[in-house]
Amino acid sequence: MRQPYYDSILLIERLHRHFLEVLKIELDRLGMQDINNVQSLILYNIGDDELTVGELTARGYYLGSNVSYNVKKMHENGYLTQERSTHDRRSVRVRLSDKGLKLRDRISELFSRQVDALDKSGLSAEELTRANETMRTLERFWTSSLSYGAYASSGPL
Known part of the structure; x- marks a missing residue:
């Protein structure tokens, strides 16, 4: 069990890096140099919603400080609009600007092309569903490990 578990950890990380590289190539193809792949994924995940940085962090599982920096850069480059909450002046809500919405649509088109290509590659929806379930x-195992310390080491590293 140790080796398959370790292999899964490495594969998940590698898949994420490959996906970010796919986004980078698409941004390069579109000639977009004022946003990076991580920012474009955050932008895509905001979608039509209006969120605080905290909500975005909770929803997308991004690191808070990185989200704050990336939100700031996307705002500076015109992809996001920001508005202070009327109820809590410390809280800032963000949503996609017109420029952000256009990029979100382009990323959505990329996903559609990828789905079509996956369909033709022989990878079925059922196989993806089983992989997602796994x-x-x-994820639940790691979350419970964090929440309860149930699988924490019995001593120092």
């Missing part, structure tokens, strides 16, 4: 089980 990853969700692993």
Whole structure:
């Protein structure tokens, strides 16, 4: 079990890096140099919603300080609009600007092309569903490990 578990950890990380590289190539193809792949993924995940940085962090599982920096850069480059909450002046809500919405639509088109290509590659929706179920089980395992310390080491590293 140790080796398959370790292999899964490495594969998840590698898949994420490959996906970010796919986004980078698409941004390069579109001639967009004022946003990076991580920012474009955050932008895509905001979608039509209006969120605080905290909500975005909770929803997308991004690191808070990185989200704050990336939100600031996307705002500076015109992809996001920001508005202070009327109820809590410390809280800033962000949403996509017209420029952000256009990029979100382009990323959505990329995903559609990828889905079509996956369909033709022989990878079925059922296989992806099973893989997602396995990853969700692993996510629940890691979440419970964090929440309860149930699997914490018995001593110092």
